[in-house]
Amino acid sequence: MEKINEFIKKAVSRRSFMAGAGTAAAAAFLAGCNDATAPPSSAPPSGGTTTPPASKPDNDVLNFALNLEYLEAEFYLYAATGKGLSSADAGSGAGTTKVPAGIAAVPWASSGLAQYANEIAQDEVNHVRFLQKAITGNGGMPVSRPDIDLTFFAPLAVAAGITTTPTFNPFAGPSPFLIGAFVFEDVGVTAYHGAAGLLAEKTILGAAAGILGVEAYHAAAIRTLLVGMAAATSDQTYVDIANKVSALRATLGGGNETTLTSKSIVAADTTNAIAFARMTDQVLHIVYGATGAGLSKGGFFPSGLNGTIKATAS
Numbered sequence: 001m002e003k004i005n006e007f008i009k010k011a012v013s014r015r016s017f018m019a020g021a022g023t024a025a026a027a028a029f030l031a032g033c034n035d036a037t038a039p040p041s042s043a044p045p046s047g048g049t050t051t052p053p054a055s056k057p058d059n060d061v062l063n064f065a066l067n068l069e070y071l072e073a074e075f076y077l078y079a080a081t082g083k084g085l086s087s088a089d090a091g092s093g094a095g096t097t098k099v100p101a102g103i104a105a106v107p108w109a110s111s112g113l114a115q116y117a118n119e120i121a122q123d124e125v126n127h128v129r130f131l132q133k134a135i136t137g138n139g140g141m142p143v144s145r146p147d148i149d150l151t152f153f154a155p156l157a158v159a160a161g162i163t164t165t166p167t168f169n170p171f172a173g174p175s176p177f178l179i180g181a182f183v184f185e186d187v188g189v190t191a192y193h194g195a196a197g198l199l200a201e202k203t204i205l206g207a208a209a210g211i212l213g214v215e216a217y218h219a220a221a222i223r224t225l226l227v228g229m230a231a232a233t234s235d236q237t238y239v240d241i242a243n244k245v246s247a248l249r250a251t252l253g254g255g256n257e258t259t260l261t262s263k264s265i266v267a268a269d270t271t272n273a274i275a276f277a278r279m280t281d282q283v284l285h286i287v288y289g290a291t292g293a294g295l296s297k298g299g300f301f302p303s304g305l306n307g308t309i310k311a312t313a314s
Contacts, residue, residue, distance in 0.1 A: 059140030061198045063307035064280055065208070066131040068191060070145040071287070071300055072184050073128050076121035078150065079106045079170070079177050080114070089128055091144030095303060098149045100169050106177045113174045116225070120181070120218050127211055134207060143306035152300050153180055156289055160248040162241050175238045178226050182242045185219035186267055186276075187249065187286055190256055193277035216275065223265045231262065252291060253282040284312045 074084045074097050082105040084090075084097050108114035132142040157168035170180025192212035199205040223242075230236045242260050250257040256276035258267050268275050278286075285291050289299030296311040297304035304310045 057140075058199050058201050058204050059135050059138055060308040061195050061280075062131055062135050062138070062204070062208075063140070063143045064305065064309040065192065065195065065211075066128065066135070066142060067146060067301070067305040067307065067310075068188060068283070068287070069124060069127045069131060071148055072188065073121070073124035074145075074148050075150060075170075075180060075184060076117060076124050078103055079180070080117040080121040081105055085125070085128070085145060089125060091132070091142065094145040095147035095306075097145075097147075098151055098302070100151055100154075100171060103171060106171050107173060109174050113177075113225070116221060117177065120221075123214055123218070127214075130207070130211075134204060138201070138204065146301055146306045147303040149300055149302045152289065153183070156183070156245075156248070156299070159289065160241075160244040162244050175229065178222055178229070179238060179241055179245065181218075181222045182226065183245055183249075185215060185222050186246075186257075187253070187278070187283060188215040189219050189267070190253075190276045190278035191280075191283045193275055194279045194283070196277075198280075219267065220265070223260055223267070226260065227262050227265055249286055252289070253278055253286040256282075280309050281312050281314060284310070288312070 070085070070090070073089075077084050078097075078099055082103060084099075085094075087094070106114075106117065108117070135142040153170050154163075154166035154168050157163045158166050162168060168176065168179075170176045170183075189212060192208055192215060196205060196208060196212075199208060226239055226242055230239045239260055246257045246260065256278055258264055258270075266273075284295065284305075287300045287305075288295050288297065293312055293314050
């Protein structure tokens, strides 16, 4: 908590937001959504750092990604169904997932948003299963789900200057859910991009590129929904909140962020329009919620990640 409190003092002021014509389609979609749907089943560009040596085995990198997919799968499954991964998907000896008291599926106000959550939840479960099989097929041992803390959104919101007390709960409603999703999706895109240079086997690299593409679709959907909701309701509150999350991620993870507005939905460098990349060290700083060398646990992973890549070097 001491490291989190350091960031409270550096909270970023509210960013400006301009609702424009680019949000018309999303606004129209949101206005027409109603009724919930059935849940899914659970059975470097600018700002980057020097690429680490490519001597790390591919399976180490895949297991690093698997930890992040466990986190995303747990978040979306709890949001969509009120329950997490099955024991079969979590792996033998899996850790526990801490959730807000009284956790239940998000009380969806529209079938459209519920469908987004259901689809993304199933995508993340499929990513978990795919990576487990890929690691096994490459002669490795997939790590099991580590201990995960989904209540960390609350102190993270304080650190970002969103709230003054740790009360933020992404499962409380559709708008908070979109912020929770925003926390993860951009990190997933930058993490897969950054990991590409560490993978030696072209088949695995191609598969990772495919997952990156899906994570980018997810990120684009979440970003567009946030901006579209603001346009439909004339309320920019959650776009401002998303930009505070972005500012904190930049502080923790080496930059690689763009301000979300109706005219700037895509996160990419402005010169080449290429998605940002983050190296494993930068991703660890974000998910642990702190900066500094030698960090091996904290934040969303209270006991650390499972596998070889789990401690920060700088």
